Structures are given as C-alpha cells and as structure tokens.
Amino acid sequence: xxxxxxxxxxxxxxxxxxxxxxxxxxDVLQSLGEYGNKEEGVNAGFRDVTIYIKYYYDDIDLTGNNxxxxxxxxxxxxxxxxxxxxxxxxxxxxxxxxxxFYDFSLENADDQDYLYLLDESDExxxxxxxxxxxxDSQTNVLYYFRNTW
Numbered sequence: 774x775x776x777x778x779x780x781x782x783x784x785x786x787x788x789x790x791x792x793x794x795x796x797x798x799x800d801v802l803q804s805l806g807e808y809g810n811k812e813e814g815v816n817a818g819f820r821d822v823t824i825y826i827k828y829y830y831d832d833i834d835l836t837g838n839n840x841x842x843x844x845x846x847x848x849x850x851x852x853x854x855x856x857x858x859x860x861x862x863x864x865x866x867x868x869x870x871x872x873x874f875y876d877f878s879l880e881n882a883d884d885q886d887y888l889y890l891l892d893e894s895d896e897x898x899x900x901x902x903x904x905x906x907x908x909d910s911q912t913n914v915l916y917y918f919r920n921t922w
Contacts, residue, residue: 801840801889801906805833805915814871816862821922823862825875828915835908841887848888853879855890855905859918877907877916885910 905918
C-alpha cells in the first residue's frame with residue numbers, strides 16, 4: 774500500500790509540474806516587475822491552449838522597456854486581427870468558468886498604451902501560435918493572451 778501511495782504521489786507531482794508550461798513565466802512578464810493581483814483563464818486541450826490573464830499593477834512605467842512599444846494605428850490594426858482570432862477560441866470555451874471574466878475591448882486602446890506581440894506560428898500558417906501582451910496605462914492592467922493549436 775505504501776508503494777502505491779508513493780507512486781500516486783510521484784505521478785501527481787509530475788502532473789502538476791507538467792502544467793507549469795501553461796502560465797507565462799517569461800522575460801516579458803518579468804520585465805514589468807511585481808504585479809499586485811491577477812485573474813486567469815486557461816483552457817488546454819490535447820493540442821490547443823488558450824490563456825487569458827489580467828495582471829493588475831500598482832504603478833508602472835514602460836518607457837525604455839525592451840519589449841513593449843507604444844500603441845500606434847498600425848500595430849492596433851494588427852492587434853485587432855489577433856484579438857478577433859483569439860475571441861473565436863474564447864467563444865468555444867466561454868461557457869466554462871475559466872473565461873467568465875473576458876472583457877478585453879480594443880475601444881479602450883489609445884496611444885498611451887503599450888503592446889508586445891510575439892507570433893511563433895510555423896511559416897505559412899496564420900495565427901497558430903502567438904502571445905500578446907497589452908498594457909492599458911490608464912488602468913495599469915496587463916492583458917496577456919496566449920493561443921496555440
């Protein structure tokens with residue numbers, strides 16, 4: 774019985790550690806420093822992963838950050854294409870509790886906000902693997918979008 778319990782414990786430990794890839798512990802997020810709070814929605818299937826996280830910051834200045842660029846008309850247009858794609862995935866899983874708080878709107882974006890978009894899709898494939906970091910400077914909220922399939 775002790776051997777069975779040990780095996781179950783080890784399997785659970787491995788399972789929990791294998792889920793760590795879902796959450797963004799990366800250089801971009803770390804470049805912003807400590808956040809105060811967060812809300813997260815994660816949907817992971819066999820091959821696809823959809824993640825939406827809102828990070829709340831007390832005070833932050835992105836001037837000189839190596840990742841983020843100020844929002845412009847051009848990159849806002851590109852962002853709109855990705856958000857439209859992301860929202861298709863959210864619509865598939867919105868009934869789950871994981872995405873009940875999805876509230877991102879491009880209408881609130883302006884030239885005071887910051888954006889970092891990383892598309893890691895295979896060449897020739899459109900929007901199959903991307904990460905979006907959108908910082909709303911009026912609310913000090915970082916919106917993180919992750920989609921891969």
